[in-house]
Amino acid sequence: MDFENTPFKNPINPEDIINAGKKKLPELIKYLPLAIVALLVIIFIASGLYSVGPDEVGVIRRFGKYTRTTNPGLHIKIPFGVEKVDKVKVKYIFKEEFGFRTLKSGIVSRYSQKQYFDESLMLTGDLNAIIVEWIIQFKVKDPVKLLFNIRNPRDTIRNISEAVMRQVVGDNSVSEVLTTRRVELNIEVQKQLQNILDSYDSGIQIVTVKLQDVNPPDPVKPSFNEVNEAKQEKEKVINQAWEAYNKAIPAARGNAEKTIKEAEGYALNRINEAKGDAAKFNAIWRAYNSAQDVTRKRLYLETMHEVIPKAGKKYIIDPSQQGILPLLRLGESKDNS
Amino acid sequence: MNKLIYTAAAIVILGILLFGSGALYTIDQTQQVVITQFGEPIGRPITKSGLHLKVPFIQQANYFDKRILQWDGDPNQVPTKDKRYIWVDTTARWRIKDPLKFLQSVTNEAGAHARLDDVVDSATRDYITGHKLVEVVRDTNRLVDENADMVNDPDAVSIDEKLDTIQIGREALTRGILVEASRIVPQYGIELIDVRIKRINYVSEVQQKVFERMISERKRAAEKYRSEGQGKKAEIEGQTIKELKQITSEAYKVAEEKKGNADAEATNIYAKAYNQDPEFYGFVKTLDTYKDTVDKDTIMILSADSEYFEYLKSAQKK
Numbered sequence: 155m156d157f158e159n160t161p162f163k164n165p166i167n168p169e170d171i172i173n174a175g176k177k178k179l180p181e182l183i184k185y186l187p188l189a190i191v192a193l194l195v196i197i198f199i200a201s202g203l204y205s206v207g208p209d210e211v212g213v214i215r216r217f218g219k220y221t222r223t224t225n226p227g228l229h230i231k232i233p234f235g236v237e238k239v240d241k242v243k244v245k246y247i248f249k250e251e252f253g254f255r256t257l258k259s260g261i262v263s264r265y266s267q268k269q270y271f272d273e274s275l276m277l278t279g280d281l282n283a284i285i286v287e288w289i290i291q292f293k294v295k296d297p298v299k300l301l302f303n304i305r306n307p308r309d310t311i312r313n314i315s316e317a318v319m320r321q322v323v324g325d326n327s328v329s330e331v332l333t334t335r336r337v338e339l340n341i342e343v344q345k346q347l348q349n350i351l352d353s354y355d356s357g358i359q360i361v362t363v364k365l366q367d368v369n370p371p372d373p374v375k376p377s378f379n380e381v382n383e384a385k386q387e388k389e390k391v392i393n394q395a396w397e398a399y400n401k402a403i404p405a406a407r408g409n410a411e412k413t414i415k416e417a418e419g420y421a422l423n424r425i426n427e428a429k430g431d432a433a434k435f436n437a438i439w440r441a442y443n444s445a446q447d448v449t450r451k452r453l454y455l456e457t458m459h460e461v462i463p464k465a466g467k468k469y470i471i472d473p474s475q476q477g478i479l480p481l482l483r484l485g486e487s488k489d490n491s
Numbered sequence: 492m493n494k495l496i497y498t499a500a501a502i503v504i505l506g507i508l509l510f511g512s513g514a515l516y517t518i519d520q521t522q523q524v525v526i527t528q529f530g531e532p533i534g535r536p537i538t539k540s541g542l543h544l545k546v547p548f549i550q551q552a553n554y555f556d557k558r559i560l561q562w563d564g565d566p567n568q569v570p571t572k573d574k575r576y577i578w579v580d581t582t583a584r585w586r587i588k589d590p591l592k593f594l595q596s597v598t599n600e601a602g603a604h605a606r607l608d609d610v611v612d613s614a615t616r617d618y619i620t621g622h623k624l625v626e627v628v629r630d631t632n633r634l635v636d637e638n639a640d641m642v643n644d645p646d647a648v649s650i651d652e653k654l655d656t657i658q659i660g661r662e663a664l665t666r667g668i669l670v671e672a673s674r675i676v677p678q679y680g681i682e683l684i685d686v687r688i689k690r691i692n693y694v695s696e697v698q699q700k701v702f703e704r705m706i707s708e709r710k711r712a713a714e715k716y717r718s719e720g721q722g723k724k725a726e727i728e729g730q731t732i733k734e735l736k737q738i739t740s741e742a743y744k745v746a747e748e749k750k751g752n753a754d755a756e757a758t759n760i761y762a763k764a765y766n767q768d769p770e771f772y773g774f775v776k777t778l779d780t781y782k783d784t785v786d787k788d789t790i791m792i793l794s795a796d797s798e799y800f801e802y803l804k805s806a807q808k809k
Contacts (some may be wrong), residue, residue, distance in 0.1 A: 191496050218519035221539035247517050275692055279634040280654065281624065282705050283698065302520045305558045313582040314564065317687035321661050324628040328705075354584060356682065373702045377709035384713035388720030395727035399734075406735045410742030417746030421753030428757035432764035438775065439768055450774065457778040458799050465791040470803075473796045 201233035201299070209245035213297050214238070220298060242297035248363055250312055253287030254366065275371065276320045282328040283374075287366040290315050290347070292358050299357025307356060315363075319348045328370070336365050518554075525553045525590045536590040555590040559684060560600070562607045568694055569616050571624040576697055580690035581615050581668070583607065585676070585683050590679030606679050611641075611686060614671040623655065625690060627658055630660040649788075661688065733766035 205228045206212040210448045212224040216237045224239075231237035253274030255266040292311060294300050300307055326335055344363040350359050370378045419489045442449045462468065509515040523538040528550050537543060540558060545552065566580040578688050585607065587593045597603045619627060635654045659667075669686040676683050693701055765772040785791070795803065 187493070187496055191499070204762070215520055215540075217540075217542040218517040218522070219539075220520045246759055272690070277628050277691055277693070279625075279629045281628065281701070283693065283701055305560050307558060309561055309563075310559075310584065310604045311563065313689055314687060317582065317689045320688070320690065321630055322517065325630050325633050327634055342753070350660055350685065350687075356559075371702060374709065377706040377713070381709050381713045381716065384716035384720075388716045388723070390754045391720035391724045392727065395724040395731075399727055399731040402731050403734055403738070406738045410738045413739075413742040413746045414749070416562060417749040421749045424750075424753040424757045425760070428760040432760045435764045435772065435775070436767075439771055441767075442771060453778055454798070457781055462791065462793075462799075463783045463786050464787065465789040466787045467790040468790045469790070470795055470800065473794050 157234070162276075172439060198233055199230070202237075203231045204229055204231060204239050206241060207243075210241045210243050211297050213240045213242060213301055215240070220302065223297070223298065240301055240415050242294055242300060244294045244297055247278050247291050247293050249289055249291050250288075250308070250315065251289050252312075252315065254286065276323050278323055278328040278331055280327045284323070284328050284331055285367075285369045285371055286319065286323060286331065287368070288319060288343075288364060289366060290344075290363045291361040294357060295359035295360055296357030299355055304354055304356045307358060310356065311351070311358065314350050315343075315347055318350065320341050322346065332368055332370070340364055513550075513552075514544055514547040516543055516545060516552050517541065518543060518552075521556060521558050522554050523557045523590050525555070525594050527553055527594075528549050529588055530589055532594065532754075553590075553683060555587045555593060556600070557587070559584050559586050561585075562604060562611070563689075564608060564612055564615075566690065567612055567616065569619045571619055571627065573623045574620060575624045575657075576694040577614055577619070577624065577627075578690065578692045578694060579619055579688060580686050581611055582689045583611055583672075583683060584685040585681050588677070589680035591676070594680075596679045597681075603679060603681060607676070607681070610672045610675045611668070611683075615670045615688075617671065618668050622664060623657075625659055625689065626654050626657050626664060629657050630662050632656055641774035664688075723728050728743065732770070 179416065204212065206226045208226045210226060212218065212229060214222045214224060214231055214237055216232065218238075221237070231239060233477050245467050253270050255268070255270070257264045271285065275283060276286055278284050290311070303309060322339055323331055331339065340363045344360050347363065351360065360388055369375065386464045493519055506515075516524075518537060518540045520540045523536055524543070525536045526533045526545055528546070533550065536555075543552075546796070562583040562585055564581045564583070566578045568576060569579050570576050585603075587603075593603065635656050665686055665688055669683060672686060673683045694699070793800065
């Protein structure tokens with residue numbers, strides 16, 4: 155019986171006890187109380203030691219009543235269940251996911267293929283349905299409140315977060331949730347969520363709320379994509395029209411420039427010709443003035459000399475002869491020749 | 492030395508005895524206790540945590556949680572005032588405020604949950620059926636107030652369904668549910684701290700209709716973009732034609748002006764030169780035209796009287 159009461163950790167050499175037990179059991183009984191006391195003291199100290207990690211605090215309850223909070227390091231408490239320690243990670247940022255689950259995070263995180271539409275499907279202010287995935291990050295700002303004011307803090311955070319997200323999304327239109335008001339949504343949810351958790355005196359601080367994927371429900375998705383395609387198409391058509399514009403207008407400007415330059419050329423040509431002709435006339439006229447009659451004659455004769463040989467047929471008619479013209483049969487004679 | 496050891500041993504043994512018999516008991520920071528004696532409650536509930544004494548064997552400590560507890564209802568299918576069927580899932584925070592009443596009326600948390608199911612669900616049902624869906628979904632009139640902006644936003648979906656102004660809103664509605672439910676629960680020793688509508692969704696038949704409406708709205712938005720594109724395209728094409736005509740006609744105008752001016756100037760030059768002796772100009776120019784008009788097809792009939800043949804008849808000097 156004595157041996158059964160003696161734990162194997164007995165600091166007195168176990169062999170001695172065994173040997174003693176074999177040979178001089180009565181002699182040993184004398185030391186037994188001392189051994190038990192020494193043992194108890196060691197167990198007392200050993201079981202009263204606890205360490206608090208660098209990101210934690212220790213919350214101590216004595217007979218269930220909160221007594222103190224201890225900082226990181228090695229500490230001692232009253233053992234045998236008199237004082238109990240709860241270590242709470244106060245620096246750690248906890249994360250909750252809504253509408254999706256990360257299976258394994260890393261450089262390339264893996265996500266559960268399962269869809270959590272229960273969590274993510276909600277109604278927008280314009281009474282449309284939308285699938286919103288989001289995360290919240292939170293930490294413990296008051297470990298005492300967290301431990302003693304609220305049971306299932308995680309469930310509470312999840313439930314209230316869903317309620318708040320839906321309430322905020324309910325005040326936005328589907329397109330605002332999809333695109334324009336995501337940031338405002340995060341801020342609004344965080345604010346309301348924090349207010350509610352504070353009203354519970356939960357000791358929880360919401361660090362951040364972040365919308366993740368926001369999508370229209372699957373049956374509606376193609377039509378949302380169609381809108382995007384239509385947007386692209388609109389841009390494309392407009393760009394094509396501008397392209398045609400850009401092709402036509404500079405060419406037209408070039409042509410216009412050409413027309414104007416040609417006109418300018420014509421003008422220069424015309425004026426220069428006129429000046430030339432005028433100069434020529436002036437020169438001839440000046441010469442003509444000095445000897446009018448002979449020049450006239452000369453010009454006339456020179457012209458005749460040049461012109462008459464060029465004519466195909468020449469008839470010289472005496473004006474006293476009448477009725478010669480009908481004999482000539484002008485067209486025929488030409489054809490026959 | 493021995494005396495000390497024996498005293499310590501005695502204390503330990505006494506402690507074990509006291510705890511073992513149930514005379515000493517602890518109340519955790521998170522708990523409260525009602526002492527009963529053969530089932531009959533004795534004294535006030537004990538909320539102070541720490542070490543407490545009671546009569547062993549005949550008195551029993553009944554522990555209750557002191558913290559905020561959660562209640563999560565089952566989703567209920569409820570019609571709104573405007574006859575839309577929706578699933579409503581509520582969640583509530585509550586605590587055991589009067590453990591004695593709690594023990595007497597609902598015994599334990601499972602009993603409390605059953606009561607809360609009835610009370611919160613019926614309050615929720617009352618409020619939801621008494622209000623339109625928009626009152627449950629929206630909390631403020633932000634969307635209605637900013638509707639002017641949404642009209643300008645081509646992405647805005649709800650154009651045909653005019654957004655109704657809300658009178659109450661979700662938050663006030665849940666406060667109403669909380670107040671109504673809170674009127675009943677104190678008799679169970681329960682305090683309702685908060686009720687929230689966790690989830691609202693259309694029932695599946697309505698869901699389908701909503702999807703169809705969303706699809707048709709999106710299609711209409713897409714069509715709008717397309718026609719906007721075509722419209723803009725036509726506008727640009729029109730502008731192109733206009734600018735082309737403008738450029739061409741302006742060039743024509745400038746060119747013709749320049750040509751006209753040149754012609755006028757040329758005319759002036761000619762007139763100025765030829766006006767010196769119009770007769771001589773007529774003479775010279777006529778002679779020039781002879782050169783151009785007479786060719787091998789020309790039949791010339793010349794009168795012997797003409798000046799050219801003057802000397803053909805006679806070489807007399809005139």
